[in-house]
Amino acid sequence: MFTSIVVGTNWSGTAELAVTRAVELARLSGARLHVVSVDEGTASPVSVTGAAATGSPHFHADVALEQTLERVGGEGVEIVQHTPSGAAADSIVAVAIEENADLIVVGSKGMQGARRVLGSVPNKISHHAPCDVLIVNTTA
Numbered sequence: 155m156f157t158s159i160v161v162g163t164n165w166s167g168t169a170e171l172a173v174t175r176a177v178e179l180a181r182l183s184g185a186r187l188h189v190v191s192v193d194e195g196t197a198s199p200v201s202v203t204g205a206a207a208t209g210s211p212h213f214h215a216d217v218a219l220e221q222t223l224e225r226v227g228g229e230g231v232e233i234v235q236h237t238p239s240g241a242a243a244d245s246i247v248a249v250a251i252e253e254n255a256d257l258i259v260v261g262s263k264g265m266q267g268a269r270r271v272l273g274s275v276p277n278k279i280s281h282h283a284p285c286d287v288l289i290v291n292t293t294a
Contacts, residue, residue: 161259162190162275164275165218168292174226175290179259180256186232190249191215192242193199197290243278261292 161176163169175190180187215237223233234253238245250258260276276289 156180156185156256157162157252158188159183159185159232159255159259160188160190160250160255161256162192162242162279163222163261164242165191165215165222166263168263169227170222171292172259172290173222175288176259177223177226177228177231179257179288180233185235185256186253188236188249189219190236190238190246191218192238192240192245200204202281204286215289232247233241235286243275243282246275246279247282247284257286257288258283259288259290262289263292270287 156179159176159180161173162169163173176187177188179185219233219235222228236245236249238249240248246258246260249255258279260279262276263274276287280287280289
């Protein structure tokens, strides 16, 4: 099914729904999960197995990932954390290209109202992704 899944998150409550769905899909298909949270600092991918990060200069992203994995049950899923800098949609697509992803998972936030007209992260990803895109309904 899938071998490499990328999920974008800003660690909000709605984004956690997308991370939860990505973890479920990775577990079911045995895929490696790439968690992307855009940072305003420099890019620094950090490997994470289970919920323990090693050597990360991006403490906030590490703590958020660890807490999320505890809540959603990330056991048995190989996870690689990425904290690139730049625009969120561009960064997520870049990681998907770099990691030869089969699927990108993002939340639907910004798909309605003015942000939809002005350009939302999920909308931009859906137009530029090198693979399938799952937009998780996070507004329900």
